[in-house]
Amino acid sequence: MAEEKATTEEGTVFVGNKPPMSYVLAVVTQFNSGSKEVSIKARGRAISRAVDTAEIVKNKFVPNAKVKEIKIGTETLTNEEGRTTNVSSIEIILTTA
Template sequence: MEEETEVPEVQEKPRDPNDKTVYVGKKNVMSYVLAVVTQFNQGLPEVKIKARGKAISRAVDITQIVKNRFINTLKVSDVVFSTEELPSEDGTISKVSSIHLTLTK
């Protein structure tokens, strides 16, 4: 018989309503484009887009779509590339590339 191991529950931090960051994941690109445009339409002067791993190219696509189709005056004021260390399922540490894009009107 296999013994069941208890997986610790991950505590999600409550999201700050003033957080102006869009985290890019697996949804379709236009969902993130809408999120960015909505934040700018609410009057925010700056929006950040963050992505890791395979989603990095999607974050760049989102930035270009917003800039070329929706907000022509948009500027990419900062681009930061980094490597994050994440624990994998087998307990080892995996290094994952990440990008942080800062967009300003």
């Protein structure tokens, strides 16, 4: 259901089943490499980990980071049996500009 990737697109962190600090490290690395904006994406049960990641980054590691935008939505997934399910998704955009 949730992806295990840390980063694929430049400036985007996909949150999955790992502990939040794994994703915090990925976000802080993006900011340290010169990115002014980092997007944290998650869906399903990983949404709470994405929120934790954003709050830890803001409060402990990048004090000048601010939440620019939060997008929420629903994605429709089809499983192997052909049944469709709706999964909630979130995108949190942090910026230092």
